[in-house]
Each structure stands twice: as C-alpha cells, then as structure tokens.
Amino acid sequence: MTGDEYGLRHGEYTAVVAARGAAVRTLQFRGRDLIVPFPAGGPNPDFRGVIVAPWPNRIPDGTYTFGGADYELPVNEPDRQCALHGFTPGLEWRLESRTDSAVEFSCAIGPVPGYPFALSITASYRLASGGLHTDVTAANVGQRSAPYGVCPHPYLLAGPAPLDQWSLEVPARTFLEVTPDRLLPIATRSVEGHGYDFRAARVIGSTKFDHAFTDMVFDGDGQAHVVVRDPGGTGVGMAWDRSCAWLQLYTGDAEPPLPGRLGLAVEPMTCPPDAFNTGTDLVRLGPGASHRAAWRIFAV
Structure with missing residues (x-):
C-alpha cells in the first residue's frame, strides 16, 4: 500500500510522492506522464519510483562479508x-517537512538481522523549473562502520509510442556482464562494438536491458545525462552527479500475461550489484559520517 502521499506543483510540473518507500507515484509535465505511475492506495508494482537503500540491486544468496x-x-x-533492493522500499517513511513544491521524508534502518548497523536516511524532493530534484542523505548513527549504497527506481516514459520505438542516449563506456539466470556480475566490458553502445542516441528496438553501466561521461557541471525520446517528439531525461558512478538500465521485460516494457527503469547507483561482497565503489560509512547523492528527472 502507498500510505500517505503528498502532491507537489511548480510551474508546469506536478508530482505525487508516497510515504511508503518514499516513492514518486506520479510525475507530469504539462499533464504528460514522465514516469510510469502506479495507483493510489494499492501495491507498488516493480519498485516503481522508490528509494533503494542500503544496497541497490542484488546480493546473491543474501550473504556477504564486511569488516571480517x-x-x-x-x-x-x-x-x-x-x-x-535493500530495506527502504517497504518502509513507511516519516514526513519531516513539506511546501507546495517540496517534501522531505526520513527513515531509520537497523540494526536488524543481517544488517547490524544503524542509519538515518532523509530523502528530499523538490519541483523546480528544471524538473524533479531528489537528494538522499544517509548518516551513520551507530557505533560501527556500515556498508551502504543507494539508488532511485523510476521507470521513465518518453511518450505514447512503444518503448521499442524510443531513442536512447546513455553516457556510459562500460557495462557489467551478468549471468543469464541470476543476473550476477561476471566482468565489465566495453560498450564499443556491442549492442549496448548507446553513447550516440539511437532506437532501442528489441534490446533488452537488466544491466549496470559505468565509466560515465560527466559534463562540465559534473552531471551525467540519460535521455529517451518518443518518435512523436516528446521525451524525458535524468541527470545525476558523481556520487553515482553506476547506472542500472532495465527494460521491464515480463513474462506474459504480465505487461512488459512499459517504461525504461533508469537507476543511478552509488555502487554496482553485489558491492557488499566485491567492495567495488562501496560506501563505508564510519560512525557519525554521512553520504549524499542527488539526481533529477526532467521533461524533454
């Protein structure tokens, strides 16, 4: 269930954010959906719009080693x-503040079995002329260092045409090859000469993603951008800062009779899948330390 929810408005943008999972339930520009929405008062399918922490993606068998x-x-x-996808998607986040165009939530994580650490996390949403800005800050309020990672989970919606007809631009030079059955990491590979090379915008077609990308190209303002465009001329983009060195893309493929490929999940991540075991780009939060990540969704 979505729990309490809060409407935001600024200029031609509107959004509804739910307390359960701190999930963005709807985001619109001039009445056009920029993300795949989900119904009020019901379950949230496919983790739509949630904040994912303290680990993004998968940990195989749920086992990991940290600090010996x-x-x-x-x-x-x-x-x-x-x-x-961590613990936060299923939590009822606490409302800390709200205005007509902004809302802030908080939640506490741990200590719980398998994660004997204590974090306080805040998620702030703000609508402005540049779209929906999100800030997530995690603070270690415990007595021991904690492993941590975070990402959002929106499904971007370029327009009314099927996803296969959208064009996609991704500023990543490397992707993470995974096993076909469990989607577990194997090795990083260059996108050069591969079907996952979308550094120049091109049509998605039948390409299927459930992969992480890295080696991003950041612009002069320290931002990386993904843009998807509908052949009718509309589009949507997502930008994020250097706190997220990784990006998960997922085309939402589902087995019939479930609907699939409704939108493109675009998930800037601070670390790759199974970082609790590999240590790759894992945030190690010492007692009293904090970590901030930020991203933005905007109309094109």
Missing part, C-alpha cells in the same frame, strides 16, 4: 535466490 564478519540477509527474490 559474515552476514546473512533475507532473500526476497526467490527465483534468483537474492536479497534485492
């Missing part, structure tokens, strides 16, 4: 036997 100790997390993706 072994831990076991609940497995919530039974088909692949993985711990998926």
Whole structure:
C-alpha cells in the first residue's frame, strides 16, 4: 500500500510522492506522464519510483562479508535466490517537512538481522523549473562502520509510442556482464562494438536491458545525462552527479500475461550489484559520517 502521499506543483510540473518507500507515484509535465505511475492506495508494482537503500540491486544468496564478519540477509527474490533492493522500499517513511513544491521524508534502518548497523536516511524532493530534484542523505548513527549504497527506481516514459520505438542516449563506456539466470556480475566490458553502445542516441528496438553501466561521461557541471525520446517528439531525461558512478538500465521485460516494457527503469547507483561482497565503489560509512547523492528527472 502507498500510505500517505503528498502532491507537489511548480510551474508546469506536478508530482505525487508516497510515504511508503518514499516513492514518486506520479510525475507530469504539462499533464504528460514522465514516469510510469502506479495507483493510489494499492501495491507498488516493480519498485516503481522508490528509494533503494542500503544496497541497490542484488546480493546473491543474501550473504556477504564486511569488516571480517559474515552476514546473512533475507532473500526476497526467490527465483534468483537474492536479497534485492535493500530495506527502504517497504518502509513507511516519516514526513519531516513539506511546501507546495517540496517534501522531505526520513527513515531509520537497523540494526536488524543481517544488517547490524544503524542509519538515518532523509530523502528530499523538490519541483523546480528544471524538473524533479531528489537528494538522499544517509548518516551513520551507530557505533560501527556500515556498508551502504543507494539508488532511485523510476521507470521513465518518453511518450505514447512503444518503448521499442524510443531513442536512447546513455553516457556510459562500460557495462557489467551478468549471468543469464541470476543476473550476477561476471566482468565489465566495453560498450564499443556491442549492442549496448548507446553513447550516440539511437532506437532501442528489441534490446533488452537488466544491466549496470559505468565509466560515465560527466559534463562540465559534473552531471551525467540519460535521455529517451518518443518518435512523436516528446521525451524525458535524468541527470545525476558523481556520487553515482553506476547506472542500472532495465527494460521491464515480463513474462506474459504480465505487461512488459512499459517504461525504461533508469537507476543511478552509488555502487554496482553485489558491492557488499566485491567492495567495488562501496560506501563505508564510519560512525557519525554521512553520504549524499542527488539526481533529477526532467521533461524533454
């Protein structure tokens, strides 16, 4: 269930943010959906619009080693036997403040079995002329260092045409190859000469993504951008800062009779899948330390 929710408005942008999962339920520009919405008062399918922490993506078998100790997390993706998307999507976040154009939530994580650490996380949403700005800050309020990662989980919606007809531009030079069955990391590969090379905008077609990308090109303002465009001329983009060195793309492919490819999940991540084990770009929050990540969704 979505729990309490809050409407935001600025200029030609509107949004509704739900307390459950701190999820962006709707985001519109001039009445046009920029993300795949989900109904009020019901379940949130496919983690739409949630904040994902303290780990993005998958940890195989829910087991990891940190600081010389072994831990076991609940497995919530039974088909692949993985711990998926952290704890925050299922939490009822606490409202801290709101205005007509902004809202801030907070939640507490741990200590719980498999994660004996204590974090306080705030998520701030703000509508402005540049779109929906999101800030997520995690503070370690415990007595021991904690492993941490975060990402958003919106499904971008370029326009009314099918996803296969959208064009996509991704500023990534490397992608993470994964196993076909459990989507677990194998090795990084260059996109050069590969079907995942979208550095120059081109049509998605039948391409299927559920992969992480890295080696981003950031502009002079320290921002990376993904843009998807509908052949009718509309589009939507997402920008993020250097706190997120990774990006997960997912075309939302589902087995019939479930609907699939409704939108493109674009998830700037601070670390790749299974970072709790590999340590790759893992944030290690010491007691009293904090970490901030930020991103933005905007109309094109």
